[in-house]
Amino acid sequence: MTAAKGFPAFAPQGAGARFATSWWGRAWLKALEDTSLDHTLLAKGRAYAKTGQLGPITVSAGRIAVVAEGEYTAAVHVAPVTPAFVEQIAAKAGHLAALLDGDLPYDLVELLPGVGDLEPECDCPDWGHPCKHAAALCYQASWLLDRDPFLLMLMRGLDKDDLIASLQRATAPTGTPVAEAYAHGTPPLPSFTIRSSDPFGAEHAVAEPLEVEPAPGIDPAALRVLAADAALRARELLVSGAAAVLTEFQDRVRLAATHDLDIGLPAAVQSWRYGGADALDTLTTAWTPPKQAVARAGWQLPGFEVSRNRWSLGGVQVRYGRDGRWYPFVDADGDWFPAGPPEPDPATALATVQGTD
Known part of the structure; x- marks a missing residue:
């Protein structure tokens, strides 16, 4: 009342x-x-x-x-x-x-x-x-x-x-009581492999699929992805001691990048593989960087057209991320596509897309 x-x-x-x-x-x-x-x-x-x-x-x-x-x-x-x-x-x-x-x-x-x-x-x-x-x-x-x-x-x-x-x-919990669930025993956890999935050598951990018995109302393929993803997130927590809080969009891209899912956003997925949430933010958001970063890029990227945090020349582009790193991009049929992992300075990022050391 x-x-x-x-x-x-x-x-x-x-x-x-x-x-x-x-x-x-x-x-x-x-x-x-x-x-x-x-x-x-x-x-x-x-x-x-x-x-x-x-x-x-x-x-x-x-x-x-x-x-x-x-x-x-x-x-x-x-x-x-x-x-x-x-x-x-x-x-x-x-x-x-x-x-x-x-x-x-x-x-x-x-x-x-x-x-x-x-x-x-x-x-x-x-x-x-x-x-x-x-x-x-x-x-x-x-x-x-x-x-x-x-x-x-x-x-x-x-x-x-x-x-x-x-x-x-x-929202009262429903389902199997905890004691009953644990009584079934613990199945083997997924193992991990480290593999590269792009020509620039970006590496990411991949959990091996967990084999799941078919059951009414359960999609084994979806459950395998969720189990592998949970194992990866747990691994991140153990390694770093913290896990970032992601938006729904970021988590959807993370899932696709981690488990090779097709969500129709190839640039976003590749950005995540190169640099996680920071790289995804650099792909999707234009912002005004500090004067020091602008001045640094000015003498390392002469002749480039500047638009906020983006320096473009011909078919290449270098973007300054909010994390203080520089991200290379290439022109792919009129859209800018991430071309490599972030670098500490703009000249090194440019060398990534130009194929020089």
Whole structure:
């Protein structure tokens, strides 16, 4: 069961104070402004919000309320969230983590009100929809939402504790108990080989396939890849003591590069083989390097056309990575393709693609 939350009155703000700096706070105000029938009253509401004309704000299930000018009770009603929406949040573990971190993921946009979803009311004599008091309440509420997007859940009828409990129930582990799983014994772990897969000699570890017995609902080929990948990641942890946190795109490229999978991104896969996430970033992102790097490349790569972190001449290109290394590229049918591992200076990287020492 949701509980109401109270927030102290906002002190008067400066004339230049901004409303809603978060994307969800701005969406909240857009719903208000798109619903308004009188933009003059909205302007008065903004002034009331900034000059401290409202008292403490109470947020409860389906409703936010305030006493304005010491005598009028203004409120805004919001429709409650559906159980299906809770399931949508539970579908991704990152949703709860983002909310707890003060962020609202873009794919939870349905949580925000649209045109007509905010229903204002006030016992003042003003017939506006909303009146200046209800409008001021919405503008001040945008400050609260900036700080804590969980308040949207409370307005929708579900507070933080309820949501966490629901997600815990929805994500409760299922399957084979640990003791039973270990009772089956441990199969042999994949062994490793080191091999080169390109003309420039870039080497990477490859786990030997783990033979898996066919079983209902299990794709042996996919399971072999996952098992080999888990072994490689464990090896990285043992060797380095840490594993990088990757985006979904980076991890997809890593899997393809490690296990020779075709994902239709040959340049990205080859970049990963040459230099991992840093090389992939150098392939996909243009950025402005520090002046020292620009000056260094200027005297080592004379005559090259410069565009941000990229030096081009004819069919070759050298890029400066955020990791401080230089990456060679060649023109492949109009697209730049990674041509070798990163080097500590631009001249050495250029020599890689020119075939010189």
